[in-house]
Amino acid sequence: MKSPSGALTVAGGSGEDNGKRLAVLIDADNARAAVIEAVLEEVARFGEAIVRRIYGDFTSPESASWKKLLNKFSIKPMQQFAYTVGKNATDSTMIIDAMDLLYTRRFDGFCLVTSDSDFTGLAVRLREEGLLVYGFGEEKTPAAFRNACHKFLFTEVLRTAARHGEDAAAAESARRPQDSDPPAGGQPVIPADFLMEALDRSVDESGWTQLGTFGSYLQKIQPDFDTRLYGFRKLSDLVRGCPSLFVMEEREAPSGNRTIVYVRAREDD
Missing domain, CATH: 3.40.50.1010 (5'-nuclease)
Structure with a gap:
């Protein structure tokens, strides 16, 4: 697909x-x-x-x-x-x-x-x-x-x-600042540079891309990338949990019966 x-x-x-x-x-x-x-x-x-x-x-x-x-x-x-x-x-x-x-x-x-x-x-x-x-x-x-x-x-x-349930892990990571040190268990720090590189490759002229397209580029660049390594159950949770890096927006699909999640890089104020 x-x-x-x-x-x-x-x-x-x-x-x-x-x-x-x-x-x-x-x-x-x-x-x-x-x-x-x-x-x-x-x-x-x-x-x-x-x-x-x-x-x-x-x-x-x-x-x-x-x-x-x-x-x-x-x-x-x-x-x-x-x-x-x-x-x-x-x-x-x-x-x-x-x-x-x-x-x-x-x-x-x-x-x-x-x-x-x-x-x-x-x-x-x-x-x-x-x-x-x-x-x-x-x-x-x-x-x-x-x-x-x-x-x-x-x-x-x-x-x-x-063992522990993915939802609990996601909730804990969402409470942790993106640039903080990893917890005692050794959870790695979110690779901001890698994420932004993949996002830059997937956006269109407006600077936005669909979340699914962003995910495809992440896997294409690094096949072993897994959001659960960083405490997030899925990609949308990671994007939502890093407001200093990303802006998310839900748009109605042309068919009108569902919404599509879009993402772009957060611009410096």
């Missing part, structure tokens, strides 16, 4: 297209079982998980945490024995399976759940075929893989949201 500016629209812009058919592929060697429920909830925002597969050696003691979750979340285990010590056969199996699924032409996108940079080439290949690529991994995930995805989500953010 594309915005009026022609930019590819993914989650974090004007909303998600829940009609997408998605394949969810999980690297059991580089993903934590504790995050899978939150990951699948996030996937549901993007579309329908037609295929859910997990790859690993489920005869090993390390896989015990996954076994009780497979039936609960209808995830198909793809058993891969470790043929040689020190060699990861799981990666190859997952990549081959992804290519087999790609050539069925049944999917609009893939969700790759891993923190392993070895899947960078797969993400690039899927994008070359015109498919959306959503990545899910820990903050340690190398930038090469994060940037190869249309959108990358940190699983630490999803776990935090699941």
Whole structure:
């Protein structure tokens, strides 16, 4: 789906297209079982998980945490024995399976759940075929893989949201001044320069842009940008919570049955 500016629209812009058919592929060697429920909830925002597969050696003691979750979340285990010590056969199996699924032409996108940079080439290949690529991994995930995805989500953010509730986090951040120090938990300071760069690229001659178009540019420039890293549930909350940076305005759509949110940079007085 594309915005009026022609930019590819993914989650974090004007909303998600829940009609997408998605394949969810999980690297059991580089993903934590504790995050899978939150990951699948996030996937549901993007579309329908037609295929859910997990790859690993489920005869090993390390896989015990996954076994009780497979039936609960209808995830198909793809058993891969470790043929040689020190060699990861799981990666190859997952990549081959992804290519087999790609050539069925049944999917609009893939969700790759891993923190392993070895899947960078797969993400690039899927994008070359015109498919959306959503990545899910820990903050340690190398930038090469994060940037190869249309959108990358940190699983630490999803776990935090699941434990504490996103609304509470947004309310707390809204009370914190934009230029204050991050709280004790280590929440990063809002990247004002990056936000203004993306806004400058997305505005029209009048200096205004639709919120969805702004979100598309944010993801285009930085695929792992996530407003929840800064305590805001969604982009509109972040814009509203930074009045020193942005001006928001709601306008009636031409159809008259809804409103469209516009945003521009706040000019110095």
